[in-house]
Amino acid sequence: MRKRKLGRNVAVVGAGMSNFGMFKEKDSKDLFAEAYGEMIASIDKGFDPNDIDALYVGNFTSDIFINQAHWGPIISDLIGVTPRPATRTEGACASSALAFREGVLAIASGFYDMVLVGGVEEMSKCTTEEVTEGLSLASVPYEQRVGFTFPAVFGAIATAYFAKYGATREDLMNVTIKSHKNAPLNPKAQFGITIQNLMDAKIDKAKRMGNPIPQWENEKDFLRDPRINPSVAWPMHLFDCCPISDGAACLLLVAEDLAYNFTNDPIHVIGMGQGSGRGLHAADSLTSFEATRRAAQEAYSMAGLTPDDIQFAEVHDCFSMAEILHLEDLGFYAPGHGYKAVGEGLTALDGPKPINTSGGLKCKGHPVGATGASQMVEVWTQLRNRAGKRQIPNKDLRIGAAHNLGGTGGTSTFTIFERR
Amino acid sequence: MQTKPFSDIVFNQYLEQEKLMGCRCTQCGALFAPPRPICIKCYQSELEWVELKGQGELAAFSCISIGPGFMIQEGYNRKNPYCVGVINLEEGVRVDARIEGVNPSHPEDITVGTPMQVKFLHKPFGTGKRTYLAFQPLE
Numbered sequence: 220m221r222k223r224k225l226g227r228n229v230a231v232v233g234a235g236m237s238n239f240g241m242f243k244e245k246d247s248k249d250l251f252a253e254a255y256g257e258m259i260a261s262i263d264k265g266f267d268p269n270d271i272d273a274l275y276v277g278n279f280t281s282d283i284f285i286n287q288a289h290w291g292p293i294i295s296d297l298i299g300v301t302p303r304p305a306t307r308t309e310g311a312c313a314s315s316a317l318a319f320r321e322g323v324l325a326i327a328s329g330f331y332d333m334v335l336v337g338g339v340e341e342m343s344k345c346t347t348e349e350v351t352e353g354l355s356l357a358s359v360p361y362e363q364r365v366g367f368t369f370p371a372v373f374g375a376i377a378t379a380y381f382a383k384y385g386a387t388r389e390d391l392m393n394v395t396i397k398s399h400k401n402a403p404l405n406p407k408a409q410f411g412i413t414i415q416n417l418m419d420a421k422i423d424k425a426k427r428m429g430n431p432i433p434q435w436e437n438e439k440d441f442l443r444d445p446r447i448n449p450s451v452a453w454p455m456h457l458f459d460c461c462p463i464s465d466g467a468a469c470l471l472l473v474a475e476d477l478a479y480n481f482t483n484d485p486i487h488v489i490g491m492g493q494g495s496g497r498g499l500h501a502a503d504s505l506t507s508f509e510a511t512r513r514a515a516q517e518a519y520s521m522a523g524l525t526p527d528d529i530q531f532a533e534v535h536d537c538f539s540m541a542e543i544l545h546l547e548d549l550g551f552y553a554p555g556h557g558y559k560a561v562g563e564g565l566t567a568l569d570g571p572k573p574i575n576t577s578g579g580l581k582c583k584g585h586p587v588g589a590t591g592a593s594q595m596v597e598v599w600t601q602l603r604n605r606a607g608k609r610q611i612p613n614k615d616l617r618i619g620a621a622h623n624l625g626g627t628g629g630t631s632t633f634t635i636f637e638r639r
Numbered sequence: 640m641q642t643k644p645f646s647d648i649v650f651n652q653y654l655e656q657e658k659l660m661g662c663r664c665t666q667c668g669a670l671f672a673p674p675r676p677i678c679i680k681c682y683q684s685e686l687e688w689v690e691l692k693g694q695g696e697l698a699a700f701s702c703i704s705i706g707p708g709f710m711i712q713e714g715y716n717r718k719n720p721y722c723v724g725v726i727n728l729e730e731g732v733r734v735d736a737r738i739e740g741v742n743p744s745h746p747e748d749i750t751v752g753t754p755m756q757v758k759f760l761h762k763p764f765g766t767g768k769r770t771y772l773a774f775q776p777l778e
Contacts, residue, residue, distance in 0.1 A: 347705060348705060348707075348708070348711065351705050351706075351707065352707040352708055355707060360647060361647075361673060361734070361735045362735050363707070364735075364771075365723050365735050365736055365737045365771060365772060365773075366703065366706055366707060366709070366710045366715075366721060366723050366737060367701070367703075367723050367735060368703055368705065368706060368707065370701070370703075370705075371701035371703045371723055372701075374700075374701030374702075374703075375699035375700055375701045375723070375724065375725055376699060378699045378700055378701065378751050379698060379699040379725075379751060381751075382751035382752065449704070449717070450702065450704050450720070450746075451703075451704055451705055452701045452702070452703045452704065452705070453701055453702040453703075453704075453720070453743075453746040454701075454746070455701070498735070499699065499725050499733070499735060500673070500725065500732075500733045500734050500735050501733070505698060505699050505725065
């Protein structure tokens with residue numbers, strides 16, 4: 220593959236996200252305004268919104284979930300930059316990573332100097348069944364036709380992975396437990412509670428109500444209980460799956476040579492990759508995503524880095540199985556070793572390669588069109604040493620990355636950031 | 640007679656006739672199922688229909704408790720899950736299919752690698768009907 224480079228370099232000078240969760244009293248515009256407000260506050264030396272040359276907004280499901288498409292101009296009006304060009308990007312759950320990529324390429328080309336990129340999604344006003352059916356729009360036609368859902372695709376991948384490498388459901392639980400451990404440290408997270416605390420709360424409630432006291436020995440025992448953790452698409456159970464979420468996130472990109480006008484601490488985009496993939500029936504492997512391998516290869520090659528150089532990453536854990544697969548496809552661990560690495564704590568907040576310090580999609584939440592941008596917001600926050608209680612305890616944090624997946628492996632992006 | 644287009648529509652029409660069909664590139668011999676209008680190995684479009692034996696093994700599966708509307712209409716739900724899977728066919732291609740002849744309430748008893756044979760499921764769909772590609776354990 221040809222080593223790619225940008226025509227001119229791009230830096231992130233501001234980033235923000237809304238709280239993630241289920242908000243009956245907030246709509247997409249409210250959520251984006253929240254993210255945008257936080258982003259403005261994060262720009263150290265301030266900025267003039269009139270300098271925004273263009274806007275790219277990721278969104279996946281609004282057409283069907285809330286009967287609204289065409290988000291570009293709605294958001295440009297919301298933040299008062301009409302008639303600047305405003306474009307919606309769609310790549311399923313990778314929609315806002317595509318917005319980011321388009322923004323970077325537009326600045327790199329020399330066409331624009333400052334671009335606002337982000338994403339928004341509003342899902343909680345639908346039932347679980349409606350969301351499940353809506354999201355399956357992003358699977359391939361053959362999967363949809365025979366009744367595959369999103370969780371089922373990752374469930375099927377898990378059965379193939381288990382058969383190939385000997386992993387079990389118990390191994391997947393380590394991903395869930397880790398995400399739930401990080402999330403309480405993130406005030407934006409939808410589920411800011413550890414599995415242990417959730418378990419203790421259920422036991423306390425049973426005591427208060429005079430009900431039989433559940434006899435769970437530990438967190439995994441709790442997750443084994445089908446009343447607590449029912450099957451959704453076996454072997455994917457409720458706690459293997461990301462929730463239904465509302466939220467928005469955005470970042471301000473500028474040409475690198477302008478970055479110091481806005482902050483003395485810009486975060487530089489040093490590697491960027493995107494790949495496409497096929498459905499299960501045509502994929503080259505049932506235990507690996509071609510799109511992710513491609514995205515990683517492109518980004519590493521551009522940055523001149525190897526997987527070992529990535530100090531921490533946000534990785535697309537729409538399902539517990541997905542996180543393990545991506546850890547391998549991104550080259551962090553060898554095929555068949557991702558589940559062992561998680562089990563050994565290598566990806567914990569205080570481990571050698573922290574993964575999903577935000578709590579991941581599982582606990583931070585997964586408003587699909589906002590997820591890619593929100594992952595980058597987390598990387599930006601960590602690199603700038605502003606992550607508060609979940610700050611990675613590495614005094615020399617310099618390189619972080621974000622991996623975002625759309626569909627059942629159809630779209631994948633990998634972006635590497637550097638603090639200098 | 641003109642060859643039928645190598646489309647999903649025709650693939651599904653063949654399923655209604657209880658035929659599992661793929662297409663083969665007449666230039667490089669690559670086999671595809673479901674069919675493709677363009678050979679993705681040698682990039683030309685001279686293809687021919689071939690009937691597949693409908694035998695293979697279970698490569699991956701999932702038992703689904705929360706399905707799309709059309710499966711809910713068939714009576715599937717949290718108490719009555721259904722099974723879908725991926726089949727590696729003897730001819731070396733892979734298809735997605737519904738899995739019959741297993742107990743989706745006991746997924747731990749379903750095994751990757753199980754030999755499977757095709758079954759054509761004719762079901763009501765909306766106001767009409769639809770034939771699903773399904774596989775069941777080889778008898």
